[in-house]
Amino acid sequence: MAVATFEHDAELMLRVREGDAQSFALLLAKHRGPVIHFLYRMIQNQAVAEELAQEVFLRVYRSRASYEPTAKFTTWLFRIASHVALNHIRDGKQERNQESLDQATDEGLGRQVASSAPTVEQRMLREVRLAEIRRTIELLPAKQRAAVLMHKYQEMGYAQIAVALECSESAVKSLLFRAYETLRAKLAHMAGRG
Amino acid sequence: MKNTKDNACPMQKNEGELLLSYCAGSLAAERVAEVERHVGVCPECRSWVEGQQTVWQALEAWEVEPVSADFEAALFARIAREEKAAGWQRWREAWRRLLPGGLDWRVAAPAGAIALLLVVGLAVENPFRREQAEAMVKLEAREIEKAERALEDLEMLRQLEPLEEETRL
């Protein structure tokens, strides 16, 4: 199935190269979710994530003439997405994110407290845990964060992540190990809690 | 105990990725049994795997927000605008090549009028022509309306931009 997907996406992209806009729309419909979700988890701001995703797909469209199916399409796509996200973070455009995160959490808690649903306590606990997870992810160095997000949510292998982050496979393993080490230390207390 | 570890412990052998792949469920089936056998006897690896599973489950809880309904329409509009600008660029370059010594638009003003007619021709040749853009937006019925509005905006731009272009140059 992986091979079929590979061929299908690459084939669509080759058609985009020939000027077929409908193939581009198909690729977009299939991949915009994963790309936006990746960027959202990187940046933790939905509006910014969508703005960056526009940039990613614009770059995909602009690169159509030089596109060669040498790597899996999703790997190539996430290479662009990682590049855009890391540039955004490097340029220091995300200082307000933590603030908005705190605000979102407070609002979330406010809603939970006001709610009379029987599961209010569980939902509050869930909100608190989620805020903690987001904060811990945000504290990871950007490249570690990108590696973990692609590994965990995009289910990409070490080799794919290496291509996406333009580094060696052993560097990816090292990034993942350090990142999970931090996550384990910070989230260990969540063990056994539903 | 030390011997057992030395022979098979992924941590001792600097092969922690085996445990990582095992926890991610991406380890080849034939190696799963081998890792499970080792984890059963090695407290260090068992503790690592348990910690990793906790992190893995915690991360599962992080859901994402829905994508804005006008994401596609906004992107198609940006692409169409860019394509149009590229069309202009191609046209300008072609025109520049025709005029020796560069462009003097005060002299070449009448040529601008002819050029406008050429642009129409280029737009037809443009790979991102209007009918294709329309075909694209049909894929997502709920976005048709927004996309059509974007296309109308484009149509408007198409009418306005030759004027802007001319005044700028």
Ligand SMILES: [Zn+2]
């Ligand atoms: Zn061990």
